[in-house]
Amino acid sequence: xxxxxxxxxxxxxxGGFVLLLGGLGVVLLTNPIYSAFSLGLVLVxxxxxxxxxxxxxxxxxxLLIYVGAINVLIIFAVMFVNGLxxxxxxxxxxxxxxxxxxxxxxxxxxxxxxxxxxxxxxILWTTRSNQIVE
Amino acid sequence: MxxxxxxxxxxxxxxxxxxxxxxxxxxxxxxxxxSKGPExxxxxxxxxxxxxxxxxxxxxxxxxxxxxxxxxxVLGLSVFxxxxxxxxxxxxxLVYAWRKGALEWS
Numbered sequence: 001x002x003x004x005x006x007x008x009x010x011x012x013x014x015g016g017f018v019l020l021l022g023g024l025g026v027v028l029l030t031n032p033i034y035s036a037f038s039l040g041l042v043l044v045x046x047x048x049x050x051x052x053x054x055x056x057x058x059x060x061x062x063l064l065i066y067v068g069a070i071n072v073l074i075i076f077a078v079m080f081v082n083g084l085x086x087x088x089x090x091x092x093x094x095x096x097x098x099x100x101x102x103x104x105x106x107x108x109x110x111x112x113x114x115x116x117x118x119x120x121x122x123i124l125w126t127t128r129s130n131q132i133v134e
Numbered sequence: 135m136x137x138x139x140x141x142x143x144x145x146x147x148x149x150x151x152x153x154x155x156x157x158x159x160x161x162x163x164x165x166x167x168x169s170k171g172p173e174x175x176x177x178x179x180x181x182x183x184x185x186x187x188x189x190x191x192x193x194x195x196x197x198x199x200x201x202x203x204x205x206x207x208v209l210g211l212s213v214f215x216x217x218x219x220x221x222x223x224x225x226x227x228l229v230y231a232w233r234k235g236a237l238e239w240s
Contacts, residue, residue, distance in 0.1 A: 003137060061197045069190040076186050082177045 003052075011052055019045040032078045040071045184236045191231075195224045 003011070022045060025038035043066040050059035138145075202209070202217050231237060 007137065057201065065190075065193055065197060069186070069193045073183075073186050073190060076180075076183045079178045079180070 008052060011048070015045050015048045015052070032081055033075070036071070036075045036078045039074065040067055043067045043071060188231055188236055191227055192224070195221075 019042055022038045022042040026035050026042065029035045029038060043062065047059045047062040047067070050056075050062055198220070199217070202213070206214075
């Protein structure tokens with residue numbers, strides 16, 4: 001979007017922060033309905049990112065399909081869960097959890113270092129003469 | 135309001151459309167009696183699961199047809215035939231859902 005500089009950055013940071021919080025909420029909340037609505041918040045944040053990158057169609061398609069259809073399906077599936085059977089004991093770490101944490105941290109940091117260093121402008125899939133609209 | 139002044143009416147609409155459900159749920163939460171019971175924690179099936187499934191399929195279908203519809207006048211005959219084949223493939227899915235009884239109301 002053609003927003004003034006600081007507002008664009010504030011929206012990106014806000015969206016990223018809410019996305020992270022929503023992601024943590026999906027994983028860590030014990031009530032599965034809250035978890036499913038938190039997933040809806042994550043998908044809405046992704047749609048906000050698409051708006052900020054000038055991809056209006058993809059952003060609206062994201063809202064329509066992911067939030068409007070897929071999230072609704074997930075909530076329907078979660079409704080089948082019997083409420084009396086939720087686990088109320090404390091979440092304790094297992095060895096598999098620690099290994100997964102290491103792998104995810106490695107992937108995160110390798111992505112954080114490779115993405116800014118790649119020259120994305122060098123990747124051109126279509127040439128200019130293939131445009132349909134003249 | 136603060137940004138994108140040509141979208142003022144849209145922001146107003148969005149704010150009012152967001153405030154009404156929030157207001158409704160809040161007032162209902164204040165005024166309704168609270169009753170706890172084991173029935174409230176049991177699983178709930180509203181019967182609309184099959185409709186949500188069919189909706190996902192045809193929503194994705196529709197989203198793929200929107201760009202084709204917008205640029206229909208500059209695309210040629212071959213693209214029309216391709217879109218027709220795409221819709222035919224989805225009609226096969228529709229016939230499957232129909233014969234499986236997913237479109238029954240009861």
